[in-house]
Amino acid sequence: MADELNGSPILKEVLGDALPKLEVFHAKLEQEGEPRGLIGPRDVDIIWERHILNSAAIVPFVRETTDGMRFKTVADVGSGGGFPGIVAAACLPDHEFTLIEPMERRVEWLTECVDEMGLENVSIVRARSEEVITVLRKDRSMHPYAVVTCRAVAPMTKLSGWTLPLLKPQGRLVALKGRSAQAEIDKAAKMIAKYKGVRPRVVEAPVGPGLEPTHVVLVDRK
Numbered sequence: 161m162a163d164e165l166n167g168s169p170i171l172k173e174v175l176g177d178a179l180p181k182l183e184v185f186h187a188k189l190e191q192e193g194e195p196r197g198l199i200g201p202r203d204v205d206i207i208w209e210r211h212i213l214n215s216a217a218i219v220p221f222v223r224e225t226t227d228g229m230r231f232k233t234v235a236d237v238g239s240g241g242g243f244p245g246i247v248a249a250a251c252l253p254d255h256e257f258t259l260i261e262p263m264e265r266r267v268e269w270l271t272e273c274v275d276e277m278g279l280e281n282v283s284i285v286r287a288r289s290e291e292v293i294t295v296l297r298k299d300r301s302m303h304p305y306a307v308v309t310c311r312a313v314a315p316m317t318k319l320s321g322w323t324l325p326l327l328k329p330q331g332r333l334v335a336l337k338g339r340s341a342q343a344e345i346d347k348a349a350k351m352i353a354k355y356k357g358v359r360p361r362v363v364e365a366p367v368g369p370g371l372e373p374t375h376v377v378l379v380d381r382k
């Protein structure tokens with residue numbers, strides 16, 4: 161079955177100039193996403209809404225954070241099939257994205273997507289986030305990021321230690337989360353504070369006109 165949002169004006173409205181690149185991504189996901197284990201079998205006709213528009217919901221939060229910053233750097237932790245990192249990179253060509261993903265076959269997929277979509281603002285690092293954090297602590301030539309994004313990687317109790325140390329002071333974690341977002345940040349309060357996170361909060365993020373909004377956890381770095 162074809163994707164229910166194919167040809168919908170919502171796509172241009174939400175994705176703007178990124179749409180042609182994201183159409184390339186959508187076609188690749190439709191053909192290869194399920195056999196390569198990147199999306200579920202029931203997702204094939206809802207790729208736009210469930211994966212691409214859902215990922216794009218973080219874009220205004222990234223823009224708001226980096227507004228006025230000289231180095232608009234974003235690390236996407238656990239990118240998997242490219243959510244939200246590949247989508248956000250297509251929407252924000254003036255930002256530099258680093259996709260952090262440990263699994264080899266997912267790194268291969270991400271590399272193909274970057275090449276085929278012609279994205280010039282993406283680097284891919286095959287590593288666990290904790291490994292990148294260790295390098296960042298030792299190597300003074302490596303800079304922390306303005307924003308860290310992620311979706312469906314781990315609960316906030318774990319995610320705090322995997323993401324907040326990647327941020328520079330005044331940077332921000334932007335994590336796509338489900339309905340349990342508030343309970344997750346309540347449970348992780350100590351971990352968030354331990355890793356210098358402040359003002360953890362849940363906000364509703366619009367996905368598109370007439371579509372169900374999603375939830376985003378925001379945590380600022382002291």
Ligand SMILES: C[S@@+](CC[C@H](N)C(=O)[O-])C[C@H]1O[C@@H](n2cnc3c(N)ncnc32)[C@H](O)[C@@H]1O
Pocket residue numbers: 237238239240241242243244260261262263266287288289290310311312313322
């Ligand atoms: C459930 S998938 C979600 C993928 C994608 N973010 C999405 O929303 O579809 C979780 C991803 O996180 C990656 N991952 C798990 N632990 C990680 C870690 N410590 N650092 C970075 N990535 C990790 C996995 O390899 C996997 O690709």
